[in-house]
Amino acid sequence: MLLVTGVSGALGALVAERLAGREDVVLGTRAGLPGTRRLDFDAPETLPEALAGVETLLLISAGYGEDDTVVARHEAAISAAEAAGVSHVVYTSLSGDGDHLTYALAHRWTERRLRNSPTLDWTILRNGLYAEFLTWIATPDAENRITGPLGEGRLAAVARADLADVAVAVATDPGAHRNRVYELVGERALGGAELAEALGATYAPGTLAEARAAIAASGAVPFQVPMLASTYSAIAHGFMDGTGIASDLRTLLGGREPLDALDVFVKAVREG
Numbered sequence: 001m002l003l004v005t006g007v008s009g010a011l012g013a014l015v016a017e018r019l020a021g022r023e024d025v026v027l028g029t030r031a032g033l034p035g036t037r038r039l040d041f042d043a044p045e046t047l048p049e050a051l052a053g054v055e056t057l058l059l060i061s062a063g064y065g066e067d068d069t070v071v072a073r074h075e076a077a078i079s080a081a082e083a084a085g086v087s088h089v090v091y092t093s094l095s096g097d098g099d100h101l102t103y104a105l106a107h108r109w110t111e112r113r114l115r116n117s118p119t120l121d122w123t124i125l126r127n128g129l130y131a132e133f134l135t136w137i138a139t140p141d142a143e144n145r146i147t148g149p150l151g152e153g154r155l156a157a158v159a160r161a162d163l164a165d166v167a168v169a170v171a172t173d174p175g176a177h178r179n180r181v182y183e184l185v186g187e188r189a190l191g192g193a194e195l196a197e198a199l200g201a202t203y204a205p206g207t208l209a210e211a212r213a214a215i216a217a218s219g220a221v222p223f224q225v226p227m228l229a230s231t232y233s234a235i236a237h238g239f240m241d242g243t244g245i246a247s248d249l250r251t252l253l254g255g256r257e258p259l260d261a262l263d264v265f266v267k268a269v270r271e272g
Contacts, residue, residue, distance in 0.1 A: 001053050002171055003028055005039060006060030014164035041073035047080035056088045057081050058171040066223050070106035078113055088121040088174040089114055092167060095128040095185050100239050102230040123170055123177040128185035131157040131261035135268045137231060138192060140201040146192055147206045153235040154189035156242030158249060159259035166252040182248040186261045189241040198266050208233055
């Protein structure tokens with residue numbers, strides 16, 4: 001049996017849609033919604049029952065948070081999986097070019113924890129940043145300007161739907177992907193000027209200091225300020241354009257062409 005976590009999130013919801021109706025799949029949600037098992041990483045006592053009879057766990061990264069919070073959630077999930085006799089964990093991590101991002105540490109810790117497990121087989125899906133995520137950092141303002149400090153940098157963004165397709169393909173046939181790490185970045189790197197042109201907007205990048213102040217003033221919780229500022233900086237300074245990353249995306253999509261990240265971004269902005 002396959003258990004999918006995080007189905008209340010955007011990626012998990014897409015995975016759940018693709019697996020709907022399968023008798024060999026169960027879904028885990030924090031609230032234990034109808035048709036799901038209650039699985040709350042912040043309440044470890046819920047995990048043994050949620051993992052009963054599970055052979056494969058698709059562990060979708062347990063949300064944004066401070067490093068110690070995310071690490072504790074993932075440790076609880078992995079330890080419970082070991083205790084329950086789970087055979088294989090498929091984990092949605094962060095692409096290999098993302099180590100300059102402030103939120104990379106919890107992902108790398110989780111990868112190491114899985115590699116060091118005495119009982120679990122594992123597969124690590126190193127997901128690139130979503131094309132949809134660009135709407136957080138590059139949506140035009142009221143004057144139709146993209147002011148996010150992306151500089152001349154580019155992002156090898158990937159459509160969330162493609163990552164969901166890959167997760168389903170791997171998690172439903174885990175033996176074929178035993179102890180493998182896959183890089184899943186987009187094939188087309190996008191820059192701020194290109195994003196603006198696609199929307200009929202102007203690209204007028206500000207500074208990191210201006211962006212940091214705007215994020216803080218927006219009501220973001222404290223950890224989100226360095227999270228987003230580091231994302232701007234890593235893109236602007238050329239660390240997220242996919243250079244040097246041999247992406248496995250097309251292969252794991254069965255050879256089909258990935259969705260166009262620019263089209264995905266434009267649609268997401270226009271749908272609001």
